[in-house]
Amino acid sequence: MLDKYYREIENLLPNSVLVGDAVSDKYAVDWSAEDAHQPTIVVRPKRVEDVSALLAYCSANRLSVVTQGGLTGLSGGATPQQDEVALSLELLSGITDIDQQSMTLSALAGTPLAELQQAAQDAGFYLPLDLGARGSCTIGGNVATNAGGNQVLYYGMTRALVLGLTAVTADGTVVRSMNKMLKNNAGYDIKQLFIGSEGTLGVVTEVVLRLYPQAVSKKSALCAFSHFDDVVEFLQAMQRRLPKVTAFELMWSNYTERVYAMNPSYRDPFNKKHPLYVLIEAEGGDLERDSQLFDEVLADYLEQGGLVDAVIAQSHADAEKFWQLRDGVMSILANIKHRANFDVGVPVSVMSEFVQRVEQVLSETINDLKLCTFGHMADGNLHILAWTDSGGEADKAKAVAFIYQKVYEIVGDMDGTVTAEHGVGAMKRKYLHLCRSEEEIALMRLLKQAMDPKGILNPNRVL
Ligand SMILES: Cc1cc2nc3c(=O)[nH]c(=O)nc-3n(C[C@H](O)[C@H](O)[C@H](O)COP(=O)(O)OP(=O)(O)OC[C@H]3O[C@@H](n4cnc5c(N)ncnc54)[C@H](O)[C@@H]3O)c2cc1C
Structure with missing residues (x-):
């Protein structure tokens, strides 16, 4: 259907339009890798005026447009759908x-x-x-x-x-x-x-x-805990005592053990297993004083209890190894085809209960349930990967659909959000009502109607 518009768009924006074989696979799907769809036309403007001309044309002709940045999104928002013009911003750069x-x-x-x-x-x-x-x-x-x-x-x-x-x-x-x-x-x-x-x-x-x-100092440590409540107390104490806590990443052992298993070259710095690990990072303006304070505060918490063990990075390379563990999620994603991938949010006060409830509810139905839990805990943001190794491809896909439904229901029940950072996109639309009220959604629709009355911008996403 879009073929008939190709010449007019090409005339409007010469040398900016890709069609046919010139449209490579990279425009067909974002990093979610779900529901790939090769767009018929990709337009790559180099100037703001060109974006304006394209949208005015698409609006006049009621053509739907999907905007694409780097396509690293994980919610299908930039993945083209039927009869959409893909607007890639890759050349509008600098x-x-x-x-x-x-x-x-x-x-x-x-x-x-x-x-x-x-x-x-x-x-x-x-x-x-x-x-x-x-x-x-x-x-x-x-x-x-x-x-x-x-x-x-x-x-x-x-x-x-x-x-x-x-x-x-x-x-x-x-x-x-x-x-x-x-x-x-x-x-x-x-x-x-x-x-x-x-x-x-x-x-x-x-x-x-x-x-x-720019920060003058940056200190990192990997800390081990037995109980979630100790982690919360530790977070608040660190924020009280250190001038600038910039990162606080929590990883359950079901996550760290899988990353170590999938990456044999990674070395676990602790000599025994612990239920929970925190990667903490703090910045400051005085190299010597900040380093001393960081070491002192950790030593205090080790002595006081709660914090069970800690390894402090002595070099940039050490800190990179800690982050390698946190970023190890990529190795899991690359190796498990059928898995549910969550970026949910729940208040810190119910986070531990949420994790337990998810495990309990899913394991009641799913055979051989696999879970990996980690995330930006201090932001109330958890990532969960869940799947089963049991059954054939169709069984695994069915299990994933069940997992999505159940986990989002629990999120809704505990006043959380179905997406804390990746966005709703196309994939979480049907769950939006679990975390936004009717009135909130009605106001969102009103805004959409006022700003895009013909519904040409990223239709079927978010709402
Ligand atoms: C390894 C990895 C790690 C990640 N870590 C994080 C993380 O820690 N935190 C996080 O929030 N996300 C994370 N993401 C998700 C992703 O990187 C972010 O959502 C990112 O902001 C998307 O940028 P993009 O340019 O790739 O957008 P795209 O994927 O191209 O698009 C995303 C959405 O934005 C729209 N869009 C893109 N550009 C524009 C524009 N100029 N104007 C209007 N709409 C536009 C698209 O239509 C789509 O709906 C991660 C992804 C990967 C693959």
């Missing part, structure tokens, strides 16, 4: 401004996150947004998904780092709001509409980000 005095960095939406991190560092600053997909994900995608990552505890989600942006609405209107100030209370904060709305309300084309000073 840093547009670094303002040393205002401590801001501006960049076009298709710029990979790692490039921004490097540019900030080269300018003597620090961009604290960081996630495993940093080399491929784009800042536009990060903003559209309000990405989280490893340092949310101290620096906040992407939303907290975005000072301004430019977005193109469904009819092609360019809304420039390139604010560089921390404070701007003049009317509604328009940028918030586009942050985290997963491309359903507009296409983000440029972003102004807040930069931070």
Whole structure:
């Protein structure tokens, strides 16, 4: 059906359109690897005006558009559906401004996150947004998904780092709001509409980000615990006693043991197994004093009890090994075809109960249940991988569908969220009502109707 529009789009945006064999597989699916669909037309604008012209054309012709950044999303949001024009922002890339005095960095939406991190560092600053997909994900995608990552505890989600942006609405209107100030209370904060709305309300084309000073010191430790409550107490104590706790990643032993089993070259630094492990990281402004304080605080907690054992990184290489364990999830994902992959959130106060309930409910029905539990615990964000090795391919897929349904029901029951960082996309739409009220969803629909009345932007995602 889209073939008839190809020539007109090509005339509108010469040398920006891919069709037929020129459309490679990479545009067909995001990292969820589910429901791949090869788009007929991929448009790759190089300028904001081109995005505007494309959307005005698609709006006039009621053509649906799926926006694609780095396609590292895990919710199927950027995966094309039938008869959608794929709008790839990969060529709308580059840093547009670094303002040393205002401590801001501006960049076009298709710029990979790692490039921004490097540019900030080269300018003597620090961009604290960081996630495993940093080399491929784009800042536009990060903003559209309000990405989280490893340092949310101290620096906040992407939303907290975005000072301004430019977005193109469904009819092609360019809304420039390139604010560089921390404070701007003049009317509604328009940028918030586009942050985290997963491309359903507009296409983000440029972003102004807040930069931070570079830390002088960074200390990391891997800590072992027997009980969840001790972990919570430890987190609060560390936040009280250390100036800047930037990461606090909790891993249950069902996760760490699987990562070690799948990566024989990784070495467990402890000489015995523990139920829970925390990777903690703290930053500061004085190398010697911070190091001493960090070691002292850990020693106190070891002596006091609760913290059972700890290994403090003595070098950058040691710290990287700790992170290797945390990032080992990729080896699990790569090796298990049929698995449920969650990025749920629950209040810290019920997190332990939630984990126990999930295990109990699933094991009542699923034979040979496998679970891996870990996550950004301090943010109330847990990742769970769940699957079974029992039965044939169809049985395993059926088990996964059951797992999704049951876990999301428990999340809803415990006032959690079905997605704490990856977004709703296409895959979690049917579960949205489990964590958002009717009134919240009705307001979301009202906004969508007002901003995209023809429903051309990322249809069938989020709502
Ligand atoms: C190894 C790995 C680790 C990850 N770790 C994390 C993590 O710690 N925290 C986290 O939050 N996520 C994580 N993710 C998920 C993913 O990287 C993020 O969601 C990321 O922000 C997506 O960026 P992207 O450019 O790849 O977007 P895409 O996957 O291309 O798109 C994601 C969504 O945003 C929309 N979109 C993309 N660009 C724009 C734009 N310019 N304007 C409007 N809409 C747009 C798309 O339509 C889609 O709905 C991880 C993924 C992988 C593969």
